[in-house]
Amino acid sequence: MALLQISEPGQTAAPHQHKLAAGIDLGTTNSLVATVRSGKAETLPDAQGMHLLPSVVRYRETGAPQVGAMAKQSAISDPRNTISSVKRYVGRGLADICKGCSRSEYEFVDSDSSLPRIRTVAGDISPVEVSAEILKDLKLRAEETLGGELTGVVITVPAYFDDAQRQSTKDAAQLAGLQVLRLLNEPTAAAVAYGLDKGSEGVHVVYDLGGGTFDISILRLNRGVFEVMATAGNTALGGDDFDRIIAQWLIQQAGLDPSALSAGQMRATLLEACRAKEALSDAEVVSVSVADGSIVNDAAWQGELTRTQLYELIDPLIQKTLSSCRRALRDAGIDVDEIEDVVMVGGSTRSPRVRERVGEFFHCEPMVDIDPDKVVAAGAAIQADILVGNKPDDEMLLLDVIPLSLGIETMGGLVEKIIARNTTIPSAKAQDFTTFKDGQTALAVHVVQGERELVSDCRSLARFELRGIPPMVAGNARIRVTFQVDADGLLSVTAREQISGVESTVQVKPSFGLTDSEIEIMLRESMSYAQEDIAARMLREQQVEADRIIESVESAVTADAQLLTDDERIQIDVALSELRKMRDGDDPRKIKQAIETLNKASTDFAARRMDASIQSAMTGHKVDEF
Amino acid sequence: MTMSITLTQSAADRIHGFLENRGKGVGLRLGVKTSGCSGMAYVIEFADEIGSDDEVFEDKGVRVLVDAKSLIYLDGTELDYGKEGLNEGFTFNNPNVKDNCGCGESFTV
Numbered sequence: 001m002a003l004l005q006i007s008e009p010g011q012t013a014a015p016h017q018h019k020l021a022a023g024i025d026l027g028t029t030n031s032l033v034a035t036v037r038s039g040k041a042e043t044l045p046d047a048q049g050m051h052l053l054p055s056v057v058r059y060r061e062t063g064a065p066q067v068g069a070m071a072k073q074s075a076i077s078d079p080r081n082t083i084s085s086v087k088r089y090v091g092r093g094l095a096d097i098c099k100g101c102s103r104s105e106y107e108f109v110d111s112d113s114s115l116p117r118i119r120t121v122a123g124d125i126s127p128v129e130v131s132a133e134i135l136k137d138l139k140l141r142a143e144e145t146l147g148g149e150l151t152g153v154v155i156t157v158p159a160y161f162d163d164a165q166r167q168s169t170k171d172a173a174q175l176a177g178l179q180v181l182r183l184l185n186e187p188t189a190a191a192v193a194y195g196l197d198k199g200s201e202g203v204h205v206v207y208d209l210g211g212g213t214f215d216i217s218i219l220r221l222n223r224g225v226f227e228v229m230a231t232a233g234n235t236a237l238g239g240d241d242f243d244r245i246i247a248q249w250l251i252q253q254a255g256l257d258p259s260a261l262s263a264g265q266m267r268a269t270l271l272e273a274c275r276a277k278e279a280l281s282d283a284e285v286v287s288v289s290v291a292d293g294s295i296v297n298d299a300a301w302q303g304e305l306t307r308t309q310l311y312e313l314i315d316p317l318i319q320k321t322l323s324s325c326r327r328a329l330r331d332a333g334i335d336v337d338e339i340e341d342v343v344m345v346g347g348s349t350r351s352p353r354v355r356e357r358v359g360e361f362f363h364c365e366p367m368v369d370i371d372p373d374k375v376v377a378a379g380a381a382i383q384a385d386i387l388v389g390n391k392p393d394d395e396m397l398l399l400d401v402i403p404l405s406l407g408i409e410t411m412g413g414l415v416e417k418i419i420a421r422n423t424t425i426p427s428a429k430a431q432d433f434t435t436f437k438d439g440q441t442a443l444a445v446h447v448v449q450g451e452r453e454l455v456s457d458c459r460s461l462a463r464f465e466l467r468g469i470p471p472m473v474a475g476n477a478r479i480r481v482t483f484q485v486d487a488d489g490l491l492s493v494t495a496r497e498q499i500s501g502v503e504s505t506v507q508v509k510p511s512f513g514l515t516d517s518e519i520e521i522m523l524r525e526s527m528s529y530a531q532e533d534i535a536a537r538m539l540r541e542q543q544v545e546a547d548r549i550i551e552s553v554e555s556a557v558t559a560d561a562q563l564l565t566d567d568e569r570i571q572i573d574v575a576l577s578e579l580r581k582m583r584d585g586d587d588p589r590k591i592k593q594a595i596e597t598l599n600k601a602s603t604d605f606a607a608r609r610m611d612a613s614i615q616s617a618m619t620g621h622k623v624d625e626f
Numbered sequence: 627m628t629m630s631i632t633l634t635q636s637a638a639d640r641i642h643g644f645l646e647n648r649g650k651g652v653g654l655r656l657g658v659k660t661s662g663c664s665g666m667a668y669v670i671e672f673a674d675e676i677g678s679d680d681e682v683f684e685d686k687g688v689r690v691l692v693d694a695k696s697l698i699y700l701d702g703t704e705l706d707y708g709k710e711g712l713n714e715g716f717t718f719n720n721p722n723v724k725d726n727c728g729c730g731e732s733f734t735v
Contacts, residue, residue, distance in 0.1 A: 003708065003715025004670050006644055006654065012669045037715070038644040039672065047712065145712035 003147070006038035008391055019151045021181070021388035022142045023189070023380025026131065026155055026169065028087040029211035029238070031055050032374060033138040034381035035146060036390070041193065041378040044145045052373060053141075056084040057133045059122035067137040076263060080107065081120045085212065086134075088235065089116070089127040090172070091165030131172035139178055152181040152428045152484075154384040156376050159185040159217045159228045179428045179484050181387040187217035188226045189379030190345045193370055196221065203229070203338050207358055207366065208345035208376075209321060212238040216325050218332045218339075230332035232324040239348035242314050246273035246305070249313055254290040254301030265291060277314075280307050281352050311353050318357045325361060342366040347373050387426060406483055406491060409446035409455045411436055412540035418483045421451065428484040432498075435479075436548070439471040443479055445495050447508065452525065453533035454540070461508045466495040468502040474548075535588075542591040546583040549595055550576060553602055556609060563608045568601070575601040629701045631656065631683045631690050637707040637716060638686035645672070652676060653689030656705065656718075657696035666699060666733055668718055698722075 013019060023041070025032045030052040034043040043051045050069070058071035059081045066074070075082045083106065093116065107119040117124035135155075142150055155178075157169055166183050173180045184192075187206035191197060196204055201221045208215040215233035219226045247269045251258050261269070268291050279286040289302040329336065342362045348354060349372045358366050370378060385391065407417035410433070419429050435443065443466045450458030469477050478498040485491050496503040553576060557564070564572070575598040582594040633641070641654050653676075657669035673691050676682060681697055683690040692700055704719040723733045 003710060003713050003717060004668060005715050006641070007669075007671045009655070009671050009674055012659070012667075012671055038640070039648045040644055044712070141712070147710075147713045 008039070011390060013390075018148060019388045019390055020142075020146045020148050021381070021384035021390065022138075022146075022150055022153045023184075023377050023382070023384045024135065024138055024153055024155045025186070025189070025377035025380060026087065026134065026157070027055055027210065027376075028085050028213050029055060029240075030373070031134050031138060032377040033142050034374065034377035035142060036381050036385040041381040041385075043374045043377050044141055046141055053134065053137060054084070055087065055134055056082060057086070057130050058082040059120035059125060061121045065122065065133050067133050081122070083118060083120075083125070083130050086127050086130040089118075090131055091127075091161075091168035092116075128168050128172045129175065131169065132175035135173055135176035135178060139176055150178065151388050151430070152179040152384060152426075154182050154184050154189075154380040154387065155180055156184050156186045156189045156380050158215060159187055159231045160215075160233075179482070180486070181384055181426045181428065182486075184380055184383055185217070185226070185228060186215070186345070186376050187219055187228070187231075187343075189376045189383065190343045191219060191221075191226060191379065192382055193375045193379035194343055194367055196341070196343070197226065200340070202340040203332075203334055205325075205339050205342045205362060206345055207321075207325070207342055207349065208233075209348040209354060210238050210346040211240050211348070212236070214238060214321050214324065214346075216321070216328045218328050218334070229334070230328045232328040232331065234320065234324060237317065237320060239346070241317055242277060242348065242351070243270050243273045245313050245317065246277055246310070249305075249309075250288060250290050250301075253303055256290065256300065276305050277310065277351070280305065280310050281350065283307075314351070314353060315357075318354055322357065322361050325358075336361070336363055339364065343375070344368050344372050345375055388428070404449050404459075405451055406447070406449050406461075406485075407458075408433075408481060408493075409448060412544040413455045414537055414540050414544075415448055415450070415453060415455055415458055418481065419485065426484075426486045428482060430480050430482040433479045433481055434475050435469065435472065435477040436474055437551075438474045440474065440477070441469045441471055442467045443469065443495065445481065445493065445504070445506075447491075447493050447506065452529065453537040457525070457529070457533070461491070462493070462506045464493075464495075464504055464506040466497065466502065466504040468500065469497045470500050472499075538588045539586060539591075542588040542595070543583055546579055546591050546595055549598060550579060550583070553598060556602070556605070560605075560609050560612065563612060564605055568605060571601045572598070572605070629681065629697055631685070631692060631697075631700060631702075632704045633685045633688055633690070634704060634706045635686060637705045638688050640707045640716075641688045648672060650674065653682075653691055655680075655691045656700060656703070657693055658699045668733075669696070670716055 007013070020035070022033050022035045025034075032043045032051055032053065034041055045051045046053070053068045054072040056068065056071040056075065058066040058074050058078060060066065065071075071082055072084070075084060108116045109119050109124050117126050118130070139150060153173065155169060155173055157166055161169070169183060170180050186208065190206050190208070191204055199221070204219045204221065206215075206217045206219065208217070213233065213235050214237045215231065217231045218229040220229050247266075248258070250269055250273060251261065272288060272290065276286050276288050285304050285306045287302065288305050290300050339362055342358060342364060344355065344358070344366045349358075349366075349368070355366050355368060405417045405421040406419045407415045410416045416431065418431055419427055433443070444463065445466060446455065446463045447461040448455055448458040449461050452458050466479065469479070480496050480498055482494045482496070483491065484494075492505060492507045494503060494505045553572065557569075557572065561569075575594070579591070579594040579598050582591045585591070645651050645654070651672045651674055653673050655669065655671045655673040658666045659669055660666055676691055677693060679694045680691045681694060683692065699722050700718075700720060702721040706717045706719055708714065708717055720733070
C-alpha cells in the first residue's frame, strides 16, 4: 500500500511519479538528511531512531566500509582506518592539510593527481570517496523511508567553501549516485528553514556552534536571494571543547593526574562532563563524580558543579566566538543595530549561557524554535522540494531558465521532450523508455534541443549508446533516461536499464554556441509549423506502430504456420500487404485502419498460439505443480 | 442517502499538525483523477478555498473538501495515517474500490 503525502493545491503527482527530494547537511562531526512531507520539513531517523549520522567512516580489509555510530566506536581501537572530520580535507591539497592540522591522525599519501589520499587497509582513499560513503548511507536511509528513488538533493556546504571544495562535494555526491540540484550555503539553509527568505529584506546573522567547529555568517537578503556579506569562525572550537574544559575541572577537583588516566576513564569523565553541562541548563547545581579506574562502579571523587562555576568555565570559550562575531561585523562593515535577527545553529547553542551571551552581543533575542542540530538539513530539504518542482510556480525561486526544450529521439525520428523550455535550472527530470525489438541489447540515445516535433527540425546535441541491456521481449526492458541541468547550465543525460543496472552518460552544454537570435528563430519556427509538425508526428507514430505489428505478425506466422487454416493464412497475407502499402503512404488514418484489419484477421490465430504455448508448457506436468 | 468521509484519530491529528505548520488553508482536499496503472488515482492536497461544487465534511475537527465528481468514488472512505518500516503517510480505506494496482496509489471501481 502506498503511503500518501499531502500536496500543495493542484500539485498532486501522477501515481509513481512522485518527485522525491531531500536536503543533506554533510557536517564535519555529524550529518543529517531531511525531506518535506505534507508540507513539513523533517529530518529522517535511521532504523534505530537516530537522526544524526556521525560523519565517520571505517575502512576494513574485507567488506564494505562502516559508516556512522559503528565506525565511531572503532575510532580508538583502529584510528588509522577510521576517518572522521573528513570535511576538513575535502577539496584541499596536501600542503593545505598539513598546514591546517598539526596533529594529523592519518597517513596522507601524495598522489599524482595532486589530490591527497589517506592510506588505509582497504587501499588509498581520497577524502571525496570518504564523503561519498557518508552520502550513500544517507541516500539509502532516505530512499528506504520515502519508498522510492531520490530525484534530486540539495547538499549544504559552509559559506566559506571555495570552488574546489564545492566541486569535490559535488563529485562525492555523484559517486554516491545522487543528483545534486544545488549546493546551498549552510547559513542560508538555516535562514530558509526559519522562512527568513520570505520576510523583509535586511541583514541576518547565523551563529553556528557545532561539535567541533564554529562559524558566524552575516547574510543580506536582497530580492529573495541571500548574499554572504562576511564569514568568520574557528575550525577548532565547538561543544566538544566545552566538555573537555569541564572534564579537566573534574579531574583537577578529584586530585587525579590527567596523564595517568586511562583512555576509558578519560572517556567516562568526558561523558560525565557532558551530562553535567546539559543538566545545568535546568538545574542550578548537579552532583558529579569521577570514576576511579581501579575499582569498578566506585567513585574516586564526588562533588557538585554549580551553574555559576560552569559559566566561569565556559565563558572564555563563548568569548572567543564573540570575538569572531565582532570581526565578521567589521568585515561586513555593519553595525550591530542593523541586524534583524540571529539564527542559532548547532547543538551547542542549546546552552542557555550561549543564547544569553549571543543575545546580549547582538542586542536581540536569538531564534531557537527549530532544533539547532536539524535546522540546516531542514532548510536544504525545503530548497530541494522547491527545486524538484513540488511547489506551485509562484513560489518558485527566480533563477535561470532553459531557453529551448531538451529531449531525445524516439522511434520514427520523433522528439520526446523531457525538460520543457522555460524550466528553471537547476532541474532534473526522468522518463522511462523501453526496447522496440525482441532481444534488443543496445539503445542509441540522441539528445536534441528544440520545440519542433521531428528530430530533423531540432538541434542535435549529443549521441551515445547504452549497451549491455539483457536480451528481453520487446517492451520489457525499463530504461530510465534522466536529464539533469545543473546551476551552471551543464546538461548531463544518463540512460540506465533498471533491471540489470547498466548505465551510460553524456555531458553537454546546451546553450553552447546558440545566440539569442538563433533561439528566437527556433522558437518562431516551432509556432508557425505547429500544425504541420503535429500532422507529421501522427503519421510517424502510425508508421512506427505499423512496423511493429508487421514484424510481430510475420514472426508469428513463420513460427506457428501449422496453427493456421489456409483461409486464415490468405486473410492475414492480404491484410499484411495492404498495411505495407498504406505504411508507405501519407495518411495516418488509413494506416490505422489497415492495422485494425490486420489485428482482426490475426486475433483467433493469436489466441490459438497462446493456448498452444500454455499446453506445451504444461505437458508432462501435473496441474497442482503450477 | 447521506454521503460520508471519515478520518481516523491519527489521520486527524496529523492533518491538524500539517495545516498548522503550513500556516494557511481552509482544510484538506480529497479527490480522484483519472490516470495511473489501473484507472484512477487519489488526490490529497491542502485546500486554500472551497469550490462551488465541493461537498464539505467535518470529522474530528478537520474540514475535508471533496468535489461532487470525486465523491461518487470516495463515498464511505476512511482516511488513515500509518507507518510501514521507516516510511509513513496517508492511506485510503475506500469501500468503492474493486481492484487496485498493488501500490495503493491507483485503483478501479
